[in-house]
Amino acid sequence: MNVSEAVATRRSVRQFIDRPVDRAVLERVLEKARNAPSGGNVQPWNAIVLTGEPLARLTEAILAKASSEPMGSGFEYDIYPAGLDGRYEAQRRAVGHAMFKAVGLGREDKAGRIAQMARNWTGFGAPVQLFTYTRKYMGPPQWSDMGMWLQTVMLLLREEGLDSCPQEIWARYGEFMKAQLAIDDDHIFFCGMAIGQRDPAAPINTFPVPRVSLVETVAFQGF
Secondary structure, rough: OOHHHHHHHEOOOOEEEEOOHHHHHHHHHHHHHHHOOOHHHHHEEEEEEEEEEHHHHHHHHHHHHHHHOOOOOOOOOOOOOOOOHHHHHHHOOOOOOOHHHOOOOOOOOOHHHHHHHHHHHHHHHHHHEEEEEEEOOOOHHHHHHHHHHHHHHHHHHHHOOOOOEEEHHHHHHHHHHHHHHOOOOEEEEEEEEEEEOOOOOHHHOOOOOOOOOHHHHHOOOOO
């Protein structure tokens, strides 16, 4: 698989098959991902990878936490800016609508939508979860570096025939997650990422995700 194929076939997978992921494969991916770019070579990312019993314990804990505090607690950053508007907000709403439509959930089915969102806490059935965090004093450039590292990891996973779903929703319980993962308070929790193999027949893994046209985002000058 070349880079173009990896980019084209990567998507946020929300239904995984029950098949374990070999640690050697993950180590190979993460070893290669060390070459992801970062400003000044700071490499601000840190990660914890869980599977098996440790992941099962965390899943049980977050399900209980989300049940008692469904709107989240211990936020350490805003997932979306308060002023999100225009095409940015339209794009966010459109992909959510497409996702729910793919699994037959209408706007009026609030219980169904809540249940679907709650599947985040089980990683959509993925056998592996990767959690990312960084030092609290890191700024927007270093957060951008973390994003580049995560993208590198996701593309390398595709090369290995694996899939992923980056999940910022875990940040709704940032302080709780740090306690669960024994991350000290000098750090800020960023996100989770489910890893495994997609269920190719699941409608939630096949609905089209529209992208903004190039002319709306990029201007060429001097060509």
